[in-house]
Structure formats: C-alpha cells, structure tokens
Amino acid sequence: MEAVARATGGAVTAGDFFPSGELARTYGLAETQAPLAAEARALGLDPDAIAAKAIQDAIRAEKARRWQEENRAALDAQNAWIEKHGLPLAKHRMF
Template identity: 40%
Template structure:
C-alpha cells in the first residue's frame, strides 16, 4: 500500500500530463520541479480519496458509535480529568 508519508520506490514510470501553459511557465520561472510537484499532488489526492472511502465504508459504525455516546454518554467519562 502506497501512502503519502511512505517513501517512494526508486522505480518510476514516465507519463504524460497536460498543464495550462501559463501554469507551466510560472512553475519553470520559480524553478519548481514539475514532476516532484505532480507526484506530491497525486500522493495528496490518493490520501484524500482513501480517507473519504474509509469514512464512507465506516459511516454506519461511526453513526452507531455517536448515537450510543449521545444516549449513554462516554463509557469512561467518570474517569476524565478535564
């Protein structure tokens, strides 16, 4: 499983990416490595999509847990120091 925080493998694969000309020109003027920036952006998108998928898959359990806490309170609330 590849995550945004996990180091990337050395093997890379070339791909074509289409970018607006003005965006590419500004990136080059600012000496931004477009490949690295694209890789970071894709890694962030993967992390976000996995998070959204996890939330969707676990929505029922989350709602059930929240309903329990609303009805009965937190199970260990009497031990909280705050």
C-alpha cells in the same frame, strides 16, 4: 505504478521510479501543462514533485472517504451509543 503505490500505502510512488521530468512526460502532462511547469521552474519550484505530492494527497483523501463510507454504519452506531450513554470514563477527564 498505481498498484505499487496502493500496496505500499503511498510510501513508494511512480515518482520514485522516474527521474525528474519523466513522470510528467510519461503521463502526458508535458504538452498540457508545459507553460505552468516552465513558470514553476522559473520560480525555483519542482513541478514534478508538486504533481506527485498532489496525486498522493488525492489518493489518501479518496481512501479516507471510501473508508468512512464503508464504515458509516459502525460510526453511526458508536455516535448513537455515546449520545445515549456519554463518553466512557468521562468522569475522569480533567478538562
């Protein structure tokens, strides 16, 4: 399922394949998180959707962190150029 999420950029996730509640049972969250899930349901929240969203957010954050790490040299070079030469077309800025 993670491969599908990676290949689709998070557009398709495990939550799309499992009915409500089954995602937690599949990944073994039911026993460890049952009290929290029950409380969330009692408050009218959907713990499965919340968990799926949190996983998606964590994946996106990790992808962003890795991209920045992989491109650090280019980012640093661009920042150094801007410090030395200023922003291109800065004279046309209205603010």
